Amino acid sequence: MMKKTTILTVMAMTVLGGCTTTDPYTGDEKVRKSVTYGAAGAIVCGLIGATRNSKSARNAAAGCAAIGAGVGAYMDHQEAELRRELQGSGVQVRRDGDQIQLIMPSNITFATDEYNIKSSFYSSLNAVAKVLYKYKDTNLDVIGHTDSTGKDEYNRNLSYQRAYSVADYLQAQGIPANRLAPYGLGESQPIADNNTEYGRSQNRRVELFITAIEP
Structure with missing residues (x-):
């Protein structure tokens, strides 16, 4: 031996x-x-x-x-499955090293000023949950964002509620709560110009960061 x-x-x-x-x-x-x-x-x-x-x-x-x-191959397979499951859904899939990012624009996830998930988005979140349930060796940050319209405190609360709505839905589909960390960042991290309607629509979003758990 x-x-x-x-x-x-x-x-x-x-x-x-x-x-x-x-x-x-x-x-x-x-x-x-x-x-x-x-x-x-x-x-x-x-x-x-x-x-x-x-x-x-x-x-x-x-x-x-x-x-x-x-780790790299593990995330490669997960990324490929997410891209396949979410094709045509409006959810963007991005990859940065051993982390996968899903960007969910609010126009497909929530009504204006609401934090209840649109029923039309259930199938997309179900597809996300299906893949996340299979690839268990990841932690998940769910981060809500808004545009700059309205007061900062209101935006921060709305982004927090939206992040929690997504996290709660994923948990209901079998993703353990200890893998999910929801945050609300309000208007503090824009990705587009808040002076245009298109830019504001891009800034209103929920992002899911899928990070490999280090061995």
Whole structure:
């Protein structure tokens, strides 16, 4: 058994040694995060096979495959499924490293000055919940935004209520509350010009940030 463990460890170190990137500022070599995740999974899964019977190893195979895929691949698959499920819904899907962002404009989610979700948007949120339920190793920030029309305190409260409405709906579809963190930022983070109707419509939105849980 010791021989098997040693071989697996050496193999993992070899993988790590061959998959590094150089920091452009310091010149130091760093192992890519997804590679670290995958190699660590390879060690764990290898030890399962080396120390337990074949039935136990087979039962662990699905989990080992997910670990070995790495954070990047895990988020790649989730992004692809979200894009497929939300095609034509009006929800924007963006990717930044190991984080996925969903942008939900208020014109498809809420009536003016309301925080109750439009029934026509249920199917889109159901599609989001379906994917989030499948990919459990993520945390979810639900952030509400408004345009600059009206008083700041009113806008902040409205954005908070809208974020909570989306979070509550997702929770009702089976997403655990401990994965969901709703916030209301009011008019403080515009993405377009509040001096135009089009710009204001872009600023009125709910964003869902899907972030991989670090191993």
